[in-house]
Structures are given as C-alpha cells and as structure tokens.
Amino acid sequence: MEKINLKFKTNLNCQNCVKAVTEPLNGCVGEGNWQVDTNHEDRVLHVFGDQKVTKEQVVDAVRDAGFEIEPLE
Structure with missing residues (x-):
C-alpha cells in the first residue's frame, strides 16, 4: 500500500x-497518523x-472544527 505524506x-x-x-482528525486519518x-x-x-x-x-x-487550513505543495 502506498504511504501518504501530506x-x-x-x-x-x-x-x-x-x-x-x-477527534475529527483521528476519525479522518486515524490516531497517530498526524501531528x-x-x-x-x-x-x-503533517498527515x-x-x-x-x-x-x-x-x-x-x-x-468543520472551525479552523483555517490550506494544502502546502
């Protein structure tokens, strides 16, 4: 399986x-898969x-949690 790095x-x-x-990020990407x-x-x-x-x-x-976010390339 390909690893993601966002x-x-x-x-x-x-x-x-x-x-x-x-809670929203753990539900989306899983606990321990972001910081x-x-x-x-x-x-x-980092996801x-x-x-x-x-x-x-x-x-x-x-x-949805009320914060700003935009992808970095």
Whole structure:
C-alpha cells in the first residue's frame, strides 16, 4: 500500500486548538497518523501513514472544527 505524506498550513496555534481537531482528525486519518507543529510559523499539520485519505477530507475535517487550513505543495 502506498504511504501518504501530506502537509497543510493551519491556524492551530496552541494545544487547545490541537485538542479541538483531535477527534475529527483521528476519525479522518486515524490516531497517530498526524501531528501539528505549533511552533512553526505556518502551524504545519503533517498527515502520514498507510490510510487512504484525500487532501479534501483532511481540509474538511479541520474546517468543520472551525479552523483555517490550506494544502502546502
């Protein structure tokens, strides 16, 4: 199975923000298959692993939780 490696610019700037997207992201990509660098200027969300997920699904999960997100190329 092909591994995914997606990165997104977000406005998740603290642990409470990360906590707010934890359930939606775990449901979308699975627990342990994502991380957020809140110290990076772009607050980068990194999604990785073996699961089949599209950029659009990740974007929808984060936006539905009330946060901004855009794919990084």
